[in-house]
Amino acid sequence: MSNAIHRNFSNSLPTVSHGEGVLVFDDQNKSYLDASGGAAVCCLGHSHPxxxxxxxxxxxxxxxxxxxxxxxxxxxxxxxxxxxxxxxxxxxxxxxxxxxxxxxxxxxxxxxxxxxxxxxxxxxxxxxxxxxxxxxxxxxxxxxxxxxxxxxxxxxxxxxxxxxxxxxxxxxxxxxxxxxxxxxxxxxxxxxxxxxxxxxxxxxxxxxxxxxxxxxxxxxxxxxxxxxxxxxxxxxxxxxxxxxxxxxxxxxxxxxxxxxxxxxxxxxxxxxxxxxxxxxxxxxxxxxxxxxxxxxxxxxxxxxxxxxxxxxxxxxxxxxxxxENLLENVRTQGKLLVELLHERLGYHPNVGDIRGRGLFVGVEFVANLRTKEPLNPNLLFHSILKNTCLENGLLCYPGGGTIDGTSGDHVLLAPPYIVDEVHIEMTVDRLHQSIEDGLKTVRASRVAA
Ligand SMILES: Cc1ncc(COP(=O)(O)O)c(C=O)c1O
The missing domain is CATH 3.40.640.10 (Type I PLP-dependent aspartate aminotransferase-like (Major domain))
Structure with missing residues (x-):
């Protein structure tokens, strides 16, 4: 039992080892692409001199x-x-x-x-x-x-x-x-x-x-x-x-x-x-x-x-x-991120909205595209998504209660300003995979229930 008080008292968190640019490594040497800098913090990546x-x-x-x-x-x-x-x-x-x-x-x-x-x-x-x-x-x-x-x-x-x-x-x-x-x-x-x-x-x-x-x-x-x-x-x-x-x-x-x-x-x-x-x-x-x-x-x-x-x-x-003229890069990579998200997720039956400004982007999930009905909040999709992203080596910032504090799920992306096209493509790939994996878990839990 840890003596540290964690946000979640069950503390099943990995232990961080170090960071290098846009990557974070845990003590098992697993690497994670950091696409949110925690809560939009690490804008220069993790090892800027x-x-x-x-x-x-x-x-x-x-x-x-x-x-x-x-x-x-x-x-x-x-x-x-x-x-x-x-x-x-x-x-x-x-x-x-x-x-x-x-x-x-x-x-x-x-x-x-x-x-x-x-x-x-x-x-x-x-x-x-x-x-x-x-x-x-x-x-x-x-x-x-x-x-x-x-x-x-x-x-x-x-x-x-x-x-x-x-x-x-x-x-x-x-x-x-x-x-x-x-x-x-x-x-x-x-x-x-x-x-x-x-x-x-x-x-x-x-x-x-x-x-x-x-x-x-x-x-x-x-x-x-x-x-x-x-x-x-x-x-x-x-x-x-x-x-x-x-x-x-x-x-x-x-x-x-x-x-x-x-x-x-x-x-x-x-x-x-x-x-x-x-x-x-x-x-x-x-x-x-x-x-x-x-x-x-x-x-x-x-x-x-x-x-x-x-x-x-x-x-x-x-x-x-x-x-390093990073604001320019924020605008360029932010545009690419939104474009790729639209390309890869724009027609996804559970992606209702993709929105953002610069490298500050949100994706809102729904159960029904036409009615915009949110996913059942009891499914805690945002929480499942956080785990599937971690498994797939992606750090992003999912949240729930998007609409009114109870209903709605979203994920927030806030990659560092130093990202390039390859990182943006990897972010979208891994997010897409994690969404599919998360939805699979949701379907399985429904069947089980
Ligand atoms: C818009 C906004 N204001 C204030 C805060 C509080 O900042 P801190 O957690 O550093 O106290 C946050 C934190 O997420 C925030 O997003």
Whole structure:
């Protein structure tokens, strides 16, 4: 019996040995093609020399310094670099240790902004169903991954939800994508009016919905409309790019593709690429100035904020993405991945939808293509698929409850930005095989039942 607490207490996990580029090896020397970097983390693969060298250099100088006593060159340079990449007047960044902390900090920053401006009645956040913003209690409250919330419900703060942008299930057939996007975005305005505009702090959404709903890129016009509504009522727009940011979708910030500038935006997974735990919360000049000209201090501090070694790793990751022109590769390989998935799975009787942006791609499974009826959730197809993928040497990120927290199965693919055509073909081959193997297991269990 292990002394470590695992996510699944039964712990039947293989033991990792090492990683090489896009491959992971276990202690039996079995290799796995990593097509998801865990949860869209390992964007440079597993052995890139640049962040490793940057980490060594920084540790040799000073591994950690408390951000209340000193700043560091690496933190300053990273902030400057991210500000130069961020859209519009998003010019300031703070550094945390993980996605949940960065979103938690975004919520607190948003509230503090209004406190500094004397608008202390503002206390509500509005978010979307089928969203996820992290596991600490604050962000768990504003997220809507119902399975993750359930045991903690009595501890959570009140939050309000509108529809996600989910055209595969919610767009009516006689509606254009654009009209659908406007209709869905308008739900935000209704909710703000219902709560009272001067009581709302912000609207928070993943620019591209991630693991809960199986990758949901916004339709054209949707986020612009959201921005417009936020501006009309003085509500802050907080975009969570913990999963979809840092180049994952083919631009450094995914919202660049929607031509939308948030007031606050978060980054995490791809920022440190797994070499160090690091996340960022960025804000506009307006938010920053309100605090600087008000109390002049952040009311929210963490011990490991601005961790020097983590900043050094992230800086090396961002510079590598630029130096190796990896965003271009994300766009090219992402297009190929979607094309091959359509070619190989587009007519599969259990593949309802293939969607994505860049190297952030989701496949949604159904029992019936015409009616879009999901697979029986009791079959736990996503869980079976995870195992068949592991058996076939593929790491990907399947999930369940895609539609409403209970029904629906999907798989999320998020290969490293360094992949080539051969890796993409292998990913699709192995996924196809694993889906067939998984469905065979499902049929066998039905017969057995
Ligand atoms: C969109 C989004 N926000 C926040 C988080 C929380 O990040 P972390 O697990 O690093 O705390 C996640 C994690 O999956 C995420 O996908």
């Amino acid at each position: 640049a962040p490793i060298e940057a980490i060594h250099n920084q540790i040799n100088k000073i591994p950690y310094i408390h951000s209340g006593f000193f700043t560091s060159d690496v933190m300053e340079e990273l902030a400057e670099k991210l500000a130069s990449l961020a859209p519009g007047n998003v010019n300031h960044a703070m550094f945390l240790s993980g996605g949940s902390e960065s979103v938690e900090s975004a919520l607190k920053l948003a509230r503090q902004y209004f406190v500094e401006k004397g608008q202390t009645k503002r206390k509500h956040f509005i978010s979307r169903r089928q969203s996820f913003h992290g596991n600490t209690l604050g962000v768990l409250s504003v997220g809507h991954n119902e399975a993750r919330k359930k045991p903690y419900q009595p501890l959570l703060m009140r939050s309000y939800a509108v529809s996600p942008c989910y055209p595969y299930r919610d767009k009516s057939t006689n509606e254009s994508e654009h009209d659908y996007g406007i209709r869905i975005a308008n739900e935000l305005e209704e909710k703000i009016l219902e709560l009272g505009p001067d009581s709302v702090i912000g609207f928070i959404a993943e620019t591209v919905g991630g693991a809960t709903a199986g990758v949901q890129p916004p339709v054209e016009g949707y986020l612009n409309r959201i921005r417009h509504i936020c501006d009309r009522y003085g509500v802050l727009l907080i975009l969570d790019e913990v999963m979809c940011g840092a180049g994952r979708t083919g631009t450094f910030f995914s919202c660049e593709q929607d031509d939308v500038v948030p007031d606050i935006v978060t980054l995490a997974k791809g920022l440190g690429a797994g070499y160090q735990p690091i996340a960022a919360t960025l804000c506009s000049t307006e938010v920053f100035d309100a605090i600087q000209q008000g109390s002049g201090a952040l009311a929210n501090g963490f011990t490991y904020m601005g961790h020097a070694t983590a900043c050094a790793a992230a800086l090396a990751v961002v510079k590598t993405i630029e130096r």
